[in-house]
Amino acid sequence: MNRNDLRGKKILALVSGGLDSTTIVRWLSASGIDVTALTIDLGQPDEKNLDVIPARMKAAGAKEALLLDGKERLAEYMLQVIRGAASHEGGYWNTTGIARMATVAVALPVIRQHGIDVVTHGATGRGNDQVRFELALAMLAPEVSVYAPWRDEEFEAELGGRRLMIQYCQREGLQVTATEEKPYSTDANFCGLTHEAGRLEQLTTPSDFVDFIMGVSPMQAPDKVEELTIRFEMGTPIAVNGESMGIVEAFQTLNRIGGRNGVGIGIDVVENRRIGIKSRGVYESPGVSVLAYCYEKLLQLTLDRSRRKLMDVISRQLADAVYEGEWFSPTSASLLQVTEGIAQLATGQITVGLYKGNIRFVAAKDVPHSLYDEAGASMEKIGDLRHTWAEGYMQIADYVARRMAVAGQTRKP
Amino acid sequence: MNRNDLRGKKILALVSGGLDSTTIVRWLSASGIDVTALTIDLGQPDEKNLDVIPARMKAAGAKEALLLDGKERLAEYMLQVIRGAASHEGGYWNTTGIARMATVAVALPVIRQHGIDVVTHGATGRGNDQVRFELALAMLAPEVSVYAPWRDEEFEAELGGRRLMIQYCQREGLQVTATEEKPYSTDANFCGLTHEAGRLEQLTTPSDFVDFIMGVSPMQAPDKVEELTIRFEMGTPIAVNGESMGIVEAFQTLNRIGGRNGVGIGIDVVENRRIGIKSRGVYESPGVSVLAYCYEKLLQLTLDRSRRKLMDVISRQLADAVYEGEWFSPTSASLLQVTEGIAQLATGQITVGLYKGNIRFVAAKDVPHSLYDEAGASMEKIGDLRHTWAEGYMQIADYVARRMAVAGQTRKP
């Protein structure tokens, strides 16, 4: 799609409010296109003041400019990701991917109410975010088209590059903060931060090159264990350290506690992007990391051997689905039925100790669906499970194994 | 199988040399059974002196008593586990499971040369080790039977319990170290330690209750980052910090460095045993943990998106196979073909920083099969991959996604 295809249509621009946003909104408006700008408040920890963005977008030419709160939606989706154990390759908690899903979901009523024809976004042609925005949109609002300026040869030729955009805005008399170029780029919401590109592309730049925002590195954290207790009710954290709270507040509380102890700060991954190329990311997600550890401990107590294996398979697929923008797909519907079903069993209280980047298990209590059974697991004292039963069990297992050996099928040592 | 079935047969007792070993060897020998005792040196970090065990076993009644070195074999298998990313549920590196495989493999020539009819071991009827010893044996030596005293009602009635065994040995005039009963039990080899049972069965006992042997807890580690470089050649670590060494020495070196930095010390898991019951283990595996982290970083650089997914599935299955004693099975043959094949690409040098239980990536160099491509991944500078190509890519992806929405198949936000 090119800019020419937009004439006479109503455009919604998903904007973060920075240089790209200003440039795109102006560039489109200047050619007579009707642009509504929409910014979603996702509790971006690197942003002081989202409230000023609508005015800035109007100044850039937007007919209308909105700011909507997406924090509840993001928290709800993020919790489903955690319940799905859906961290992506190398342990990245998919915090940017899932935020794109929340953004589109929150934008949906605006699209409908404003009769939007085309949505535009500032994602480039080589990253994951174009895929995420567009697949979510296509699945939720199939009647809407997408215009991606970075894939438009005209835009790329005229404005492709930071310097060109600054010059353009200055020519147009638009105020753009002449921030010094950072040595890497950051995407943020209250669930996590993604740092990538720039100097981080070199595999000899360590993750601590990054200025962490949601917490400190383990080296900067206090030399003292901080204990923390989370109470879950059917998969939902309902209290932290005995204090009841909603899930947005729970994430924020866990961010603070995890962040100051260096937990989930600087997760460093070389990963496969949707289109197939590799990229490197350095991630922060203190609250998510703590919550996920505690939830996993509940799963260890409640998942039997067979369902553990199933969950392991399902969680890898769900991780890909989130990462690749397929959150609203039929496959995700199936995957989430499994993981949300399992979440119904995840009730209980987990205490951990946080220490300089480490999470260590301290205690589990009140887990009604636990399969763990002190008597049954004991070597010393036998509850119901008798040692001698194993004789028959093992005879059968050995018989089958011997049969494979006799058939010449087993490996040599 | 009962003791009576052993008359006139040649028995091989796999013995660690402690109270159980002494008791079983004497109990069998005393009824006229021909017992050969075999101890495997696996570099047990909790044992001072394995050399005295044969004499002790002879004193207990063994006709013959041998001590064999299994360290090379164990290192070889453990490396295959690491290449297979085959950590079990919750991140346990399967160090005890794989050691059972090495034990049986090293025992095999003894079985053949001594014309052994029956192998006996001291594993109980509720744990994994009975399964591991016996399946490995059945697959490598199907003509040999197994006798497990802990599943023999006669043995259990007469000697089932620590106190009964001590009294028996004293009555028989056998020297047994009157060690104070530990509050948990430990299994050890130079790849790792397993602590379980006793006080650890209570889920309110934290892992730091354990006296760590292979290193210190993160809280005791020095407040200083220690850098470490491993060079891999086709999946094999060939040098640590620039010094060439064999794999046994590599594990031992990494144990020292990792252990003193609290890395891989106190991995705490509630897991599903083979027979289906849950148990809790607290694990130490400093060298394995460091090596596995570095190997995984090579995989991140070399595995494409599709093979990453395959590897994730395969590694879960291999982890189960090791844990459950199926190392020599036809399925393991298939799984290892995949993971050993992938290892052929794992050449390169990885530097990490160790700090109080944390491993942080520092640098990757000289990775000839890397798919990571600074130009290709860059947002700024485009090598061959053009932004505008993505327009067609996304149009097709969007088309397919819209088709699903129109058919009423996508999820609601």
Add this chain to the structure above:
Amino acid sequence: MNRNDLRGKKILALVSGGLDSTTIVRWLSASGIDVTALTIDLGQPDEKNLDVIPARMKAAGAKEALLLDGKERLAEYMLQVIRGAASHEGGYWNTTGIARMATVAVALPVIRQHGIDVVTHGATGRGNDQVRFELALAMLAPEVSVYAPWRDEEFEAELGGRRLMIQYCQREGLQVTATEEKPYSTDANFCGLTHEAGRLEQLTTPSDFVDFIMGVSPMQAPDKVEELTIRFEMGTPIAVNGESMGIVEAFQTLNRIGGRNGVGIGIDVVENRRIGIKSRGVYESPGVSVLAYCYEKLLQLTLDRSRRKLMDVISRQLADAVYEGEWFSPTSASLLQVTEGIAQLATGQITVGLYKGNIRFVAAKDVPHSLYDEAGASMEKIGDLRHTWAEGYMQIADYVARRMAVAGQTRKP
């Protein structure tokens, strides 16, 4: 468990009514044990008259003897198996396995109302049915124990074998039909028949050695195509050939039509039993085979590429779960959430032609969730999807593939 453990307990015997049933009921009753006999009507096509069984069981000594209808339950479960595409190794439709689940489910209220302590069944110690009966029971009624005479050494010594049982019944004055021994054994219900053992154990006995009961072999079927149309509503067959009917009647109707055309008659499989040994089965399931083919065609129209792959994985696991008696397990709960969720999309009408064992697709109509799109799939006429979009798509795909080649990772031809 031995017969002695049964004194003073209330026993429920699941009985089919034949020689084994009579023998077991008498053998237990004769030693003073309180036996209730329960027979479930599953529309067994090889049984003339189930009504006489209760009287026969009472004559054998049962305190009480019941006959309950399980056809609705079986049809409901079987449909879930079909929706799950859960045929087992080699295409066996799990008709016996699922019938065991229905039997236990129907027995459950009897167990509760009669205060049953122990359930007994006539399954042997080497087959799958012991596992199926017992796991289903353990999952639905964990407070109940199981007694399996064929695993009781006393029973095996005294009555283990057909001749011994006949002699016993004659001595006890019990009427047993002196049926000639069949050259194989059969298990039956209205969903399918299983033939195994005896002459069928020889792999040189072809399946046509069996006397088919639910239909004819393809060679005996008429030389004429018979068309058949099934209408599904959210996964449920609601009409056959335009005639509305419930699912029991649908299965029976499809049995008749499929059976007379040799469809699903003589499915011949060597399979892995739960305990690990192999066995051979020859199966009949005409109605199930026809229904499953038509349902699969609906799946072909509605499952996208990604969910197709997921479904393929899930269906293999569900097949194992049914085969191995895990129908009520937590894992099955997860698997069925996926397959039953997908079934919600399976609305439409499928016409097939049946001809001498073949099922051939004739037409699909009125499939509202279909993703098939004549315009979109056409080579000739392009709806929305433009040929030129593929240029960008392919450039990206080619770029990624070339990168793998340059890194030395691709295979040689």
Add this chain to the structure above:
Amino acid sequence: MNRNDLRGKKILALVSGGLDSTTIVRWLSASGIDVTALTIDLGQPDEKNLDVIPARMKAAGAKEALLLDGKERLAEYMLQVIRGAASHEGGYWNTTGIARMATVAVALPVIRQHGIDVVTHGATGRGNDQVRFELALAMLAPEVSVYAPWRDEEFEAELGGRRLMIQYCQREGLQVTATEEKPYSTDANFCGLTHEAGRLEQLTTPSDFVDFIMGVSPMQAPDKVEELTIRFEMGTPIAVNGESMGIVEAFQTLNRIGGRNGVGIGIDVVENRRIGIKSRGVYESPGVSVLAYCYEKLLQLTLDRSRRKLMDVISRQLADAVYEGEWFSPTSASLLQVTEGIAQLATGQITVGLYKGNIRFVAAKDVPHSLYDEAGASMEKIGDLRHTWAEGYMQIADYVARRMAVAGQTRKP
């Protein structure tokens, strides 16, 4: 890529020799581009005379025109597909997909010897074949580019459509067989035929609308069972009906026998293309279908329960890899290690009866790695496996199942 990008480059055109081939070769040559035409003999059953194609291509303007034999290569790859049980969705044996792989592999030396810069093919922008040709090329010859005229807007505008191409060739004085337009299109090689598009796009057109070429429909086949025996040696068919032959001849022989009995004729599938849209295909593959059935029977005898499950997963992924042109990918390398490893066990002789589209098992003989064991599987006669062992086995299984029930995790009936 556009025609303009081809100036001064050496082009290899992969041509079948028909209207498209003639048009493309002329259209490129006419603008001064240096075209070498290459046709691969894959035993196309619908082609009388491939030998005349080079002359026709030269007449159309090709500088050079070659005909190479690809039958051995195709047979080798097809056998690997069969060993991998890699039939695609709905049972399509991937015969067209794998032929594209053979074509590229056979073209490779030509590309190298002629210093080819760009390869061109006649596949459209909406099908699978563009993906297959190009990924295979990218993986084997990453230095070579691809030009796809059907994705070139200039070509599409000028020549996009059958009528336009005929008129163009007539204007250019090129002889094109004025064949009547068929109501569907066909792709062929000696392993199989694919019919699609045209009238077949309507889901009310039955498969028998197709004029079958490799055999007859079941309805036309003789009313008589024809028996057939294949002997495999480590996964390779080495004799059919006792006569030794190479694999090309084996496929051809099985095509004849299978085809005349209506086996593998008219496989009818709605499938998901690589790019995500659905299409319908009607397939013929008599020889492949027979061979695959017999090979599967060997797998039934040799694969244990665990490796059967692994194989089921691997075969689905291999099927996708073939279908989607990833045959030379790193993932396929891993998948084929598994399936080719398993093939080493597949030795033995299988006899089947073919009858009007049906394949029925008759006998298996001389299978040295078979796990099937008449004694072990028998209900009557016990070899080594004792009924009473199952008591312990079941007690443990029941204990674990009861534990899940008590924890409130099992399903309700």
